[in-house]
Amino acid sequence: MILQDGGQILAVTAVDTGKGGTITINAFESIQVIGSGFVPNQAVTAPSRISTESGFTDLNLQGFSPGGNLTINTNQLIVTDDGIISAGSLGQGDAGNVDITANYIFLDNQGVITASSEGTGNAGNLTIHTDRLTLNDRSEVAVRSIGTGQGGNLTLNAGAILLDGKSQLTATSEALDPETALELGFEPEVLESNNALANAGSLTITTDNLTVNNDSEVTVSSFGLGNAGDINIQARDIFLDHGSRLSAETASGEGGNISLDVEQFLSLRRASSISTTAGTTGGSGNGGNIDINALFILTVPTENSDIIANAFLGQGGNISIDTAGVFGIEEREKLTPLSDITASSQFGQVGNIGINRPDVDPQRSLVKLPDEVVDASNVIVDACRPGEALSRGEFTIRGRGGLPSNPNEGVDNPTGLTELGYPNTDSLNTQPSDRDRSSPNFEGNCNQSETDTPTIVEAQGWIINADGNVVLTAKAPTVTPHSPGLSPANCYDLSNRNSSP
Numbered sequence: 001m002i003l004q005d006g007g008q009i010l011a012v013t014a015v016d017t018g019k020g021g022t023i024t025i026n027a028f029e030s031i032q033v034i035g036s037g038f039v040p041n042q043a044v045t046a047p048s049r050i051s052t053e054s055g056f057t058d059l060n061l062q063g064f065s066p067g068g069n070l071t072i073n074t075n076q077l078i079v080t081d082d083g084i085i086s087a088g089s090l091g092q093g094d095a096g097n098v099d100i101t102a103n104y105i106f107l108d109n110q111g112v113i114t115a116s117s118e119g120t121g122n123a124g125n126l127t128i129h130t131d132r133l134t135l136n137d138r139s140e141v142a143v144r145s146i147g148t149g150q151g152g153n154l155t156l157n158a159g160a161i162l163l164d165g166k167s168q169l170t171a172t173s174e175a176l177d178p179e180t181a182l183e184l185g186f187e188p189e190v191l192e193s194n195n196a197l198a199n200a201g202s203l204t205i206t207t208d209n210l211t212v213n214n215d216s217e218v219t220v221s222s223f224g225l226g227n228a229g230d231i232n233i234q235a236r237d238i239f240l241d242h243g244s245r246l247s248a249e250t251a252s253g254e255g256g257n258i259s260l261d262v263e264q265f266l267s268l269r270r271a272s273s274i275s276t277t278a279g280t281t282g283g284s285g286n287g288g289n290i291d292i293n294a295l296f297i298l299t300v301p302t303e304n305s306d307i308i309a310n311a312f313l314g315q316g317g318n319i320s321i322d323t324a325g326v327f328g329i330e331e332r333e334k335l336t337p338l339s340d341i342t343a344s345s346q347f348g349q350v351g352n353i354g355i356n357r358p359d360v361d362p363q364r365s366l367v368k369l370p371d372e373v374v375d376a377s378n379v380i381v382d383a384c385r386p387g388e389a390l391s392r393g394e395f396t397i398r399g400r401g402g403l404p405s406n407p408n409e410g411v412d413n414p415t416g417l418t419e420l421g422y423p424n425t426d427s428l429n430t431q432p433s434d435r436d437r438s439s440p441n442f443e444g445n446c447n448q449s450e451t452d453t454p455t456i457v458e459a460q461g462w463i464i465n466a467d468g469n470v471v472l473t474a475k476a477p478t479v480t481p482h483s484p485g486l487s488p489a490n491c492y493d494l495s496n497r498n499s500s501p
Helices: 180-184 190-196 491-496
Strands: 002-004 007-013 025-035 037-038 043-046 049-054 072-078 082-087 098-108 112-117 128-134 140-146 153-163 166-174 201-212 217-222 229-243 245-250 258-268 271-276 291-298 306-312 321-329 340-341 351-357 461-463 470-473
Touching: 007 025, 025 049, 049 072, 072 082, 082 098, 098 112, 112 128, 128 140, 140 153, 153 166, 166 201, 201 217, 217 229, 229 245, 245 258, 258 271, 271 291, 291 306, 306 321, 340 351
Parallel strands: 002 025, 007 049, 025 072, 049 082, 072 098, 082 112, 098 128, 112 140, 128 153, 140 166, 153 201, 166 217, 201 229, 217 245, 229 258, 245 271, 258 291, 271 306, 291 321, 306 340, 321 351
Antiparallel strands: 037 043, 461 470
16 A cells, blocks of 8 residues: 555544544555655645544644544555654543554654644654664654643563654653643633643553664653653664764653663664753753663773763752673763763762672683693503503603504504613513413413513515525525515414414
């Protein structure tokens, strides 16, 4: 469904009694509300809009009719170029509620979604459920009371929320200027008793990621004598950048509270702020409280990003922070060009600041490693060697001469090795097993000193001695080449094989 060039869907009640009509739209693909157009026979333009309104009369704006509700269900909702979706009341009746469910909601170039009251009635509530909400270029999602009525509540449940280019999420109450109100038809006695006493509504956000960028705001405010509402946000991450704000402020009433429950990171960059302020016009209200629970709070010291709970005549608000780490921002008595945490009052009592870090001992997670040197001979797996049982293997350190070859490997180095060290004779004191005693190779006690065990070197050739016999020797005058490839020795065969004559 597309509304453009001033196209409208309206449910309007223009009588003093009776309930305003409701609008329910179910669109499978998308709803687009785009731009504005000229009103027929009039030299004015009107925005494209979907709206329920009540309170019109022929004489004044004091109709009693409540506004109707507006419900939208769609896959994509696009509101751009001054397009409007609203539920409002212009009289004494309350405005209707707005309930929107969409996978993706996109507002651009002053697109607006609002529930408002511009009379003595209360503003309606606005509830949005979406996977992704994007506001760009001065767009707005708001609940607003302009008059004496109470502000409505704004509730957002979204997978991700992005505000950019001076866009706003806001719940506000704005006092009517008396002269303007009289021109609009309000009775003087009504203005004298009720005007500017309305409280702003609260703003509740549940999301994975909240990103507020380029002078955009998430705010609750009262610009009369009423109190500001509260901001409650549950998120995995919150990022504020380039002069963006989370704020609760009043002109003269009590400042609203801000509660942030952040699973991971709360980041404030480049002159961004979180603030509760009372007495913006020199009034006597107390500053609201700020309660932050975040894994880490990240700022840059020189970027003038602040967490503020201030007042003018009243008491400064309290700031409570529970976090594993605060980086780049410090507690100070007053604001400075650096990144500050302050709870002050220009003429009243200052508030309290508490930063609670968990009692973490880094040594609790350390594992004590052994400080003893490991003897390599105790961790080598015993293997069999010729002439002994499989269970009789041992490891002997023989100095710098290197380790003996594995009996399962062939000899591939024809050069003899010269022994540089001697074994520890104590390590050779072992008793032969019964299997060893039955072996033909067994010749008594196999514990021999190093002087009884000649070094065995591979034969490199032969010579004929004086008796005419052929003798294999490692130091032959002529070396006879041979193939180094040998069949691997089998431990079982070596231990059971009879010696050749």
